[in-house]
Amino acid sequence: MKFFPGTLNIQLDQPYHLPKNVIRLEKEEYGGTVSVSIVPCQIFGRDAFILRTDKNNTESGDHPKTIIEIACDVKLRELYNLKDNDLIEVEIHDARFI
Template identity: 60%
Template sequence: MGDFGTWIARLQDHHERKTGMYLFPGTLNIQLEHEYDLPENCIRLEAEAYGGTVCVTIVRCTIFGRRAVILRTDKNETGEGRHSRAVVEIATDICLREHYDLQDGDVVSIEIVQ
């Protein structure tokens, strides 16, 4: 389990309150052709809300027709994190990689939900 997976598991109640969804403790990292700009009026999980140090922006989306969210830390948004702004981390209720037998380099489609 990667860093985000660990934090999803630890903060499941906070994520569920913010998104209305149970999130599988792991993300599917997707490399985009261009940097992704976060839309306005996103959901925020502020560090103070859970006694932590990392703030996360949450964007509702769908992948394979499933409800999902993009999770991006403030550090990744400013280019100081472990992922560039051309990477989005997708979380949903299942392990996408296993459920859809995804391999590195597979092409997937994500739709942002307004």
């Protein structure tokens, strides 16, 4: 899947903790500046991924654990006419977070 540049940030009511079986993308693998944990998910029935940098996971980055970043192949905000504070459901395997 090719990602749309940028992510959709979603504010949660409680922290999201990464599962133990995350996919890892090391910065050296893609020529980036940060290593990232990746968790497959679905949003609006579309395949997507939760991305979390190592710094954000240790709460020394830009986002606390109550924010998840969603990467997808489309610009979700435009396609679904999303506005700040809209309620969004993200499905992660059998768990759901609103």
